[in-house]
Amino acid sequence: MKYLSEYRDPELARSLVDRIRERATRRWVLMEVCGGQTHTIVRQGINEVLRESVEMIHGPGCPVCVTPLEQIDRALHLATRSDVIFTSFGDMLRVPGSECDLLQIKARGGDVRVIYSPLDALDLARNNPDREVVFFAVGFETTAPANAMAVWRARELGVANFSVLVSHVTVPPAIVAILQAPDNRVQGFLAAGHVCTVMGWTEYEPLTGLYGVPIVVTGFEPVDILEGIYMAVCQLEEGRAEVENQYVRSVRREGNRPAQELIERVFKLVDRQWRGIGEIPASGLGLRSEFAAFDAELKFELGFITATEPLECRAGEVLRGQLKPFECPEFGGRCTPENPLGAPMVSSEGACAAYFNYGRYEAAAAGGSRT
Amino acid sequence: MCLGIPGKIVEVHEDRGLAMGTVDFGGVRREVCLAYVADEVEVGDYAVVHVGFAISKVDEAEAKRTFEVLREMSELDELEWMREVAERSLEGHDAGRPREAGGPREAGGPREAGQP
Numbered sequence A: 001m002k003y004l005s006e007y008r009d010p011e012l013a014r015s016l017v018d019r020i021r022e023r024a025t026r027r028w029v030l031m032e033v034c035g036g037q038t039h040t041i042v043r044q045g046i047n048e049v050l051r052e053s054v055e056m057i058h059g060p061g062c063p064v065c066v067t068p069l070e071q072i073d074r075a076l077h078l079a080t081r082s083d084v085i086f087t088s089f090g091d092m093l094r095v096p097g098s099e100c101d102l103l104q105i106k107a108r109g110g111d112v113r114v115i116y117s118p119l120d121a122l123d124l125a126r127n128n129p130d131r132e133v134v135f136f137a138v139g140f141e142t143t144a145p146a147n148a149m150a151v152w153r154a155r156e157l158g159v160a161n162f163s164v165l166v167s168h169v170t171v172p173p174a175i176v177a178i179l180q181a182p183d184n185r186v187q188g189f190l191a192a193g194h195v196c197t198v199m200g201w202t203e204y205e206p207l208t209g210l211y212g213v214p215i216v217v218t219g220f221e222p223v224d225i226l227e228g229i230y231m232a233v234c235q236l237e238e239g240r241a242e243v244e245n246q247y248v249r250s251v252r253r254e255g256n257r258p259a260q261e262l263i264e265r266v267f268k269l270v271d272r273q274w275r276g277i278g279e280i281p282a283s284g285l286g287l288r289s290e291f292a293a294f295d296a297e298l299k300f301e302l303g304f305i306t307a308t309e310p311l312e313c314r315a316g317e318v319l320r321g322q323l324k325p326f327e328c329p330e331f332g333g334r335c336t337p338e339n340p341l342g343a344p345m346v347s348s349e350g351a352c353a354a355y356f357n358y359g360r361y362e363a364a365a366a367g368g369s370r371t
Numbered sequence B: 001m002c003l004g005i006p007g008k009i010v011e012v013h014e015d016r017g018l019a020m021g022t023v024d025f026g027g028v029r030r031e032v033c034l035a036y037v038a039d040e041v042e043v044g045d046y047a048v049v050h051v052g053f054a055i056s057k058v059d060e061a062e063a064k065r066t067f068e069v070l071r072e073m074s075e076l077d078e079l080e081w082m083r084e085v086a087e088r089s090l091e092g093h094d095a096g097r098p099r100e101a102g103g104p105r106e107a108g109g110p111r112e113a114g115q116p
Helices: A010-023 A035-043 A069-080 A092-093 A102-106 A117-127 A144-157 A171-182 A195-200 A202-211 A223-238 A257-268 A290-295 A315-319 A350-356 A361-367 B060-072 B077-093
Strands: A030-036 A054-061 A084-088 A112-113 A132-139 A162-169 A188-192 A215-218 A242-243 A267-274 A278-287 B003-014 B018-025 B028-034 B046-050 B054-059
Touching: A010 A195, A010 A223, A030 A035, A030 A171, A030 A195, A030 A223, A030 B054, A035 A054, A035 A112, A035 A188, A035 A350, A054 A144, A054 A171, A054 A223, A054 A315, A069 A102, A069 A132, A069 A162, A084 A092, A092 A102, A102 A112, A117 A132, A117 A144, A117 A162, A117 A267, A132 A144, A144 A257, A144 A290, A144 B054, A162 A290, A171 A188, A171 A202, A171 A278, A171 B054, A188 A223, A188 A242, A188 A278, A195 A215, A195 A257, A195 B046, A195 B054, A202 A215, A202 A242, A215 A223, A215 B077, A223 A361, A257 A267, A278 A290, A315 A350, A315 B077, B003 B028, B018 B046, B054 B060
Parallel strands: A030 A054, A030 A188, A084 A112, A084 A132, A132 A162, A188 A215, A215 A242
Antiparallel strands: A162 A278, A267 A278, B003 B018, B003 B046, B018 B028, B046 B054
């Protein structure tokens, strides 16, 4: 209970912990999907506080972590071109590609710029008509409405020197892939609150019936997560498998319809490689053919760039929940946030960085958090 | 990039047909696209913003509470990054936009990836 004192509402947190412990007649295995939730769970020591009642497996919901090496290498290639201004969310700059990262390209003189909104990249293109501006459109359903709008507006305003390198992924197919894996141990999910703010939760309803797993739409604050865990444990104890919404203050069943409509107009479902995991069918978003003129992969003919992931990083096992970050032999030694071997050590949403930054892995290791 | 940050809509306008507005995030202001919440928000309302886009309307109490929680969780690096990028872009070519210097966090260096 040592971390509960750090909570904003320690009494409520304590009461939720007690209720989870009372309710659980066995140790259940849950997965939180969102990297922001992983961050909270590890930082607050929720996985340790509840060790007897639930095992938390950290899911693949870190967009920085799952962007495939091939797309990183393509980004690096574009960033070295003298005619290109390469724009990206700040999180992507230190993700290691096959040979270097975007920050190193920038240090060597590449024109790499961090932007906050994809519309900033579009503005940059309009203000630099003699340069090609490429935006690295990554992320889950939370960034898709923004990225879709940038492409939509580029066409509307006729900004021909703007294009996007797309590496979008979506949550439901990843949940299916995890559930279909022969060695799956996950018995229930905390779905990502902000993803569901955009998409709602209707996509998850068929999964609960099909696979018999509870899915609880959950926020990212400590008390949200404890409540989400409690709701999932109650379902498991009662033999129920439904979608429930813990994050009622932000999420509606139908989500944000205007955002979904623009995503649908600009993007189509495509098969997508997930770094460390492999290809998941229909798990990504790619540009529809009407927007081919804004597709950096076509514009710059990037198809020749392929990459094979190095074996030394075991991110795939971490992302699939088969390996805790601190169990990796390179963790904290050859692999640190300053010198990451793989993406989960780079991002603040990555599981490896969360364990490294909060130093909770020693306690977790000593306590034997694996069964 | 996945966590949304709540802020207060202090001004609304159109940019060539697109609903935009200025949102105040605990003292840091920047231009935000309101197209996805245009039917439900007006000046004075609070919204959760992802990478420059308002995605959902929230009430004031929830917005303020979430903002404080994010601050305590040190999850506002993104805000720092947003502020720097916004200021740089304003300095560069669009000095007419509303801005307010200074963020809610005095301590702590800027996000590394956001540095010029």
